[in-house]
Amino acid sequence: MIDVGDGENARDGLLTLVITVVELLLEALEREAVRRMESDTLSPTEIERLGQQLATIEAELEQLKRDEAITDDVEELRGDLDGLVEQAIQRLEDEPSTVERPGYSVFGGDASEQ
Numbered sequence: 001m002i003d004v005g006d007g008e009n010a011r012d013g014l015l016t017l018v019i020t021v022v023e024l025l026l027e028a029l030e031r032e033a034v035r036r037m038e039s040d041t042l043s044p045t046e047i048e049r050l051g052q053q054l055a056t057i058e059a060e061l062e063q064l065k066r067d068e069a070i071t072d073d074v075e076e077l078r079g080d081l082d083g084l085v086e087q088a089i090q091r092l093e094d095e096p097s098t099v100e101r102p103g104y105s106v107f108g109g110d111a112s113e114q
Contacts (some may be wrong), residue, residue, distance in 0.1 A: 016073040019065060020081070025072070026061070030054055 033050050036042050042050065065071040 012068070012070055012073065016070050016077055019061060019070065019074050022075045023061060023078070026054065026057055070076055073084075 033042075033047075034053065035045055065074055
């Protein structure tokens with residue numbers, strides 16, 4: 001659970017959460033951009049424009065974190081989220097991969113009848 005506090009702390013907590021989520025989305029966009037560049041689906045002009053846009057967004061996020069003095073808070077939350085993701089991946093790797101069918105069909109009737 002993420003505790004955003006109350007009053008000014010709530011504002012900072014919420015801003016920290018939003019900036020962290022936007023940074024995660026930006027990283028996903030960067031990975032997708034690299035994938036598309038490597039698959040030759042972008043023209044040189046598109047690559048240049050995309051690179052400039054991503055760099056501008058990243059610079060704006062960094063400036064916002066400095067202006068609001070939440071750089072350390074964002075890094076801490078990112079670390080917490082990274083830890084949660086690693087734990088979830090480890091659990092998935094440790095658990096046997098059995099898939100249980102529901103006791104009903106989404107199309108109606110009992111799944112055992114199909």
